[in-house]
Amino acid sequence: GNSVTQMEGPVTLSEEAFLTINCTYTATGYPSLFWYVQYPGEGLQLLLKATKADDKGSNKGFEATYRKETTSFHLEKGSVQVSDSAVYFCALDNAGNMLTFGGGTRLMVKP
């Protein structure tokens, strides 16, 4: 079956620090990969996606590259802001099946 594993949080960083949130997956075939973000008090919203190997998704300064050889889709940002404090979810969709979500990683950015 499909599964997504994320690093446990919380991740606490100072403003302008470099961010990496690890995500690895298990799936047959060639899934599409996603990062969703949940800001405090809100629902999830799509942050970025990649639909095939070596694709790089990017949005709002965040990036993630679909690495089939390591089955990973790590989220990175070069300089985080306090407003990036949120919970980040990695997810995959395998050939039209339901999205499978990771457990979520809480990011806290201190000024």
Added chain:
Amino acid sequence: DVKVTQSSRYLVKRTGEKVFLECVQDMDHENMFWYRQDPGLGLRLIYFSYDVKMKEKGDIPEGYSVSREKKERFSLILESASTNQTSMYLCASSSEGGGRGNGNSPLHFGNGTRLTVT
């Protein structure tokens, strides 16, 4: 922008009560979903619907049912609430017919309903 509205932000119910969680989307989306969100477990799919009066079980349907009488509205029903159903419930919708939240049509989420069963 797509708007997905969940009728209640917070609910407190007693064990054994019948509970209705309502969700409405305003973008004519075919697909609608109910998830529950628990710390460390991420989101788990309870039920989904890809058309009016159609429903399919997700990963954890036990103790829940759903109703989709109109395209814009998808209701989650707890027939007899139990304390292990205390959770955050998230409704979502997507536009792709038959494609259930895949790369061509992201999920749009409501802000969630935090249900406490005492």
